[in-house]
Amino acid sequence: MNAFHIIEIKNHLRRESLSDIESIFVVEPTIRMSIVAAIEKISAGFPSPAQDYIDKKIDMNEHLIRNECATFIVKVASLSMINAGIDIDDELIVDRSLDAKHDDIVVALIDNDFTVKRLQIDLNERWLKAENPEFKDIHLKEGQQLIIWGVVTFILKKARK
Template sequence: MFGRVEVVGQVATETALVGVPVATESVPAGWPSPAADYFDGDVDLNEHLLVNRPASFIVRVAGDSMIGAGIFDGDELVVDRSLDPVDGDVVIAVVDNELTVKTLHLGESGPELRPENPAYPVIRPATDLRVWGVVTTCLHHLHH
């Protein structure tokens, strides 16, 4: 599979505050902490995940061309269409009239869309490169 994406939908411009409790302690990835259960209010996930809400979309990944970047088949990406892409950004680009997710590289020989899986080729657009949006967050679900 080419590593396509499908647009799931635009993030609503008017949403209610979605409060999620925030722990005051970091969670160790090594040995467990003997710290007590302390929470420090709520965080609004809309505010935390979205740079520009009216220009934000959620897309679902189909394929494995970006596994080296930690983006897997079925993951959902938060995409901001108002951001200007820079070298090294993960972007949603239009290739052959289809959306694809790749890492943007801007070199002297022109722009490239690089997969993060060596099984896939680098894409060097023959015409102008159309970047649909910049990926800001990957929602990788761990519990199925």
Template sequence: MNETRPKSLTRGGRREGAGRKPGLGPWGEKTIPVRIPLSQKQNVLAFLHRQKTQPAASLPAEAWFPAIEPVRLSVPLFSNRIAAGFPSPADDYIENRLDLNQLLIRNPAATFFLKVKGHSMKNAGIFDGDTIVVDRSIDIRHHHIVVAAVDGELTVKRLSMEQGKTRLVAENPEFPDIELKEGQELVIWGVVTNVIHPVK
């Protein structure tokens, strides 16, 4: 009986044209592997999603960001609320310690800070010279205070979305609201979560 031997099959080695093509991922560019804490996975994914879905533009030049690995700084947290009148001896008891990074920043990867210029939001407790904490990972909703750019002009206002109209509302009657008109470009950079201002 005549036997026909199959042609030898080669395995392994690099095949021309095989593998993922560079630039074919969702970002259209090369990627690198990065180790992140498991607890921060969803935060990082949410940040990347917002980076991809927002209009292509850079953050304002005056924005700055939290430290990547901030040193833990704990200060005393007293158990009693402080009175504006005479002090109470009970206030000497320290209940806990507080880290301001944890208090002010919910999502470091999606947070930036801005200095406020102007008085249009004073009735919301935001004053000229204050530092605001802005979180880009929060889903934007009606009545949020937001950092927005209208036709490239940066502003801090309360977002109103009612009856099919979008407005940026000032919290000071001396300043007009901004009602978005057809053809205007609105980029919302994030939601204001905290305000830092000095006591004068």
């Protein structure tokens, strides 16, 4: 392990101890962006015959945002949700108007720190599950308060680096 990797690990641990969230942005859907949608679904397995048919345009604001006044983009700063497909620097669309349910991925506030975890609700408690075995689940201690800040509705990530 070289010095660069050690610095990266130290920076990662420092970030993790503070918060899972790097930044929060308000969604401002004043610009409309539409992209073309194909009529046919594509196969993720074996190739199918090519289809060049275009159905309509999809307005990305309508597709991704239900309630623009309560929607934010949150940038992730840890690997605690990597097994849910959420990596460092991914952006999450978070809707604060939704009621969180069991198994939702949520942005939560605990002890003035934001975290992204999967909400678990059972008969005795509400707790937060990390989707990475290297990170601990969060079970509240006496005196701690769990505030569900919003529900993650989409994960925005690049497919090509």
